[in-house]
Amino acid sequence: MTTVYKHVSYLWDEARAAELAGDEVGLLIYRSNLLGADLRITNYGGGNTSCKTTERDPLTGHDTEVLWVKGSGGDIGTLTRDGLAGLYVDRLHRLRKVYRGREHEDEMVELLQHCIFDLASKAPSIDTPLHGLLPFKHIDHLHPDAAIAIAAARDGKQITRELFDGKIGWLDWQRPGFDLGLKLLECVEHHPALIGVMLGGHGLFTWGDSAHACYVNSLDVIEQCGRYIDEATRSKGTVFGGMKRTTRAAEERRAQAVALMPVLRGLCSSARPMIGHFTDDDRVLEFIASNDLERLAAMGTSCPDHFLRTKISPLVLELPADADLSDAPALRDRLVTQFESYREGYRTYYEMHRGADSPPMRDQNPVVILYPGVGLFSFAKDKATARVAAEFYINAINVMRGAEAVSEYTALPRPEAFAIEYWLLEEAKLQRMPKPKPLSGKVALVTGSAGGIGKAIALRFAREGACVLINDMNTARLLEAEQELRQCLSKDQFIVAPLDVTKPDTIRSAAEAAVLAFGGLDIIVNNAGLSISKTIEEHSGQEWDLLYDVLVKGQFLVTQKGVEILRRQAMGGDILNIVSKNALVSGPNNAGYGSAKAAQLHLSRLSAAELGQDGIRVNAVNPDAVIAGSNIWSGGWAEGRAKAYGVPVDELPEYYARRTLLQTVIEPDDIANACFAFVGGLLGKSTGNVLNVDGGVPAAFVR
Structure with a gap:
């Protein structure tokens, strides 16, 4: 030993x-x-x-x-x-x-x-x-x-x-x-x-x-x-023939990755939605900066366990590490030619080696994309598969490095690679895999998702296959939610980040975290909120500004950042705004909250009208009296509503239930179900709609 x-x-x-x-x-x-x-x-x-x-x-x-x-x-x-x-x-x-x-x-x-x-x-x-x-x-x-x-x-x-x-x-x-x-x-x-x-x-x-x-x-x-x-x-004395390119600094690599990933994700998702992974591991950086990059990358991997997850060879981007990536349409046009060349090469590979009983050609898009000077991107049906593909390609890099040191690297001959990739037994294994869930390949950002309605929505989306960004302005609450979610979700299903909808810097950093972790965004849910119930005389201007900053401006700022990413992907998407029946019902002691909710609802309509040309759907869900786990019931709101309706605070839930047509209490999961109805695939041609989840309040009927 x-x-x-x-x-x-x-x-x-x-x-x-x-x-x-x-x-x-x-x-x-x-x-x-x-x-x-x-x-x-x-x-x-x-x-x-x-x-x-x-x-x-x-x-x-x-x-x-x-x-x-x-x-x-x-x-x-x-x-x-x-x-x-x-x-x-x-x-x-x-x-x-x-x-x-x-x-x-x-x-x-x-x-x-x-x-x-x-x-x-x-x-x-x-x-x-x-x-x-x-x-x-x-x-x-x-x-x-x-x-x-x-x-x-x-x-x-x-x-x-x-x-x-x-x-x-x-x-x-x-x-x-x-x-x-x-x-x-x-x-x-x-x-x-x-x-x-x-x-x-x-x-x-x-x-x-x-x-x-x-x-x-x-x-x-x-x-x-x-x-x-x-x-x-x-x-x-040297590896990979020595270094040919300069590697960007860590923060510069991250910035380039954030700008590039949504565009790459859109191109890789031409057949089905893909989730991304990014790494600038030192072994990757050494390989992609080397003189031998193009020669070795084109040869492909040797071990079947590697290329079954990475495809036989990666796409090496012809893009300067310091390129200006701000203009998404121009960047996409620049990359389309490279993607088409890769797809054509894969089609040629398939046609050259296919047999009479070969399974149909699979997705022609690359799994692994190398950006010299920046890092490695991988895209697959879910985060775990994309992450594992990157890990396998790093192993392939290690293999090439070692083989070149002791002798000369030799890849598996293409006919042998094809025989493995399109082996009928491998195809049978793929066919036995569970069908994708409705939100597989989707990424969701739900504001205020550390508790209450937001957490219920995020959990429902994750259980339906989505990757989710869990966030909150309350770091203690966020940490508690993270610990709870680790018990029921895998590490590849969610990340956490602080986000205060009134602070653009936190919106940007949280959105960028989602891009780096998963490749982009598909669903933005504006859920974060607060409530203040006071008479007009008692309502302060500061409270008024706070309501509008969180509910209206917050919805606008998060939507604005989300749209930027959705447009870079060019894949369409969904924006859901959690509004309220108070947007439609004129109740007592509610001037600030009710009018802010009305503004949220009309901003939803305006957004739907503007973003339809991008394939982005915007819809609203109107809850009412969702008490369980909700932050809005703290800070005097419950007392204010109880006073407005002339009932004791402890009887408020029963009061809300009695006044509805269905005589029922509304739970966070009910709102989550409504959100899933919009994004689950059956309402892909609906936008500008309002879905009431209030037990039936006639005064809140939209029509």
Whole structure:
């Protein structure tokens, strides 16, 4: 065992492992989670791990050997028992008798179902035979950057032989499947002293007699690869042919990214709405500033796990790092030509390699976009997929860097890449994925979303697939909301930022945070508000100004910033204004609040009339008496309304319910449902409308 690791992290905890003693499957999961926690070893969803145990066969009562291996579509970093496939080892070996050769490879995947031992198994992956046919108790198949760098080098086979003194075998590139499993078995049978096998252009197989021995063997091999690359890099003196371009300062990169991302997102969303991710990681900046950028980027990635998430190659923007990006139409015109060239290249790639049974061509837009001097942008169906694509491309950069240091980088041949990308088994996996939710690919900014109506709207949108920006002017309330939402939403579904609708700087910074996190905006909900209920004589001018600043000017300022982003995207969008029945009903002690709400409502109509030409819909929701979790009931509003209606404060909710036609209390979720009705896809041709959610107040009827 190596005593000091630099290129991997040794995370094994003897105490934790001792708790799992005797539970080989538990130790498999523990080992897998440790390996998956280090992105230098494998990315999300990449690689697979296994162990073999002796179990009692429920049909015969005899002991039988069972393979436990990561199931299809799983992730070793988050693997749990229900993510494993359990199969009879003897049945897997019997498949050798019915295997009809590589041209019938795909039928073997269906036959794996006949080898299932554990009826609760996850579907077995195409890599199952690679684990099941080998004789070892514990096996790791990983995609470490350092190992793939050698596997993707022109002299990779020779380097592997010399570096490991024949202890690591080599198999040339071959698509995963039953035949590769047979070749692995043949390799270890002819070379029993092997401690692992390097798969050309693909990854690494290592094994051990115990979970710990397998773990340490994997780390030792990866560490040795990393040290070899480090030494070669130092000897060479330069990486990627040296630096060709200047990298902008961090704040300048961020400003360029904010200006560019909505335009890129609009272009990448020509087939379906996409969510973006931006990174200016040091490894990215080194690569995109180099002399070898164009040559290596055009070659594409080598490991199938990389390009299945990133496409075979990225789009490298022909755009100066200090370009003026303020004129969105001019910028879009400049980029359209580059996007069309990329799409045409992808169409050519598809037509050149397609077969009679190839699935239809998929989205032709790039997934990864490199902006020299600024950073990397990635776009996908959701934030997690876009983020993982960027992580995988950084791994590909690491691979290219290492391969160029030790020899010369070689990419997977295009026909082989196409065979993987458009493999019928991969297509079947895509077809099995859940259908997108109504708001998948959408980004929403809901003002005042740390509580009450705003939080209910944001939660509803997130549960329908949207990414949301949670914000509030009250930082304590915002922190509390963040902690609560982390219990029910993933880290990729929302971000938080302070926002005071009366302060343009906070509106700008919050909107820019949404752009950097998700690529842009699609839905703006003006919900932030306050209320003051006083007679005309008691109402101060300062209170009047505050109401109009928050409700009317705040709606205007947030809409103004939102429209700027929506227009840069050129994808249309939705603006929803949470107004009130008080915009239409003339009640007592309500001159300031009621007139401000009326202004909000008419501003909604004016915005709808102006923004329709951009495909931007503007609609209003008129709640009434939403008491639960609402800030407007503090600061004397409840007392003021109770006084106006001549009822005790504690009877106010009942009073509001009694006066409605439906005799019902209005909850925050009711408003959230109304908002979703506008943006969920069924009312895409409606704008300038008002939807009352007040239980039925006849005086508030619009018509």
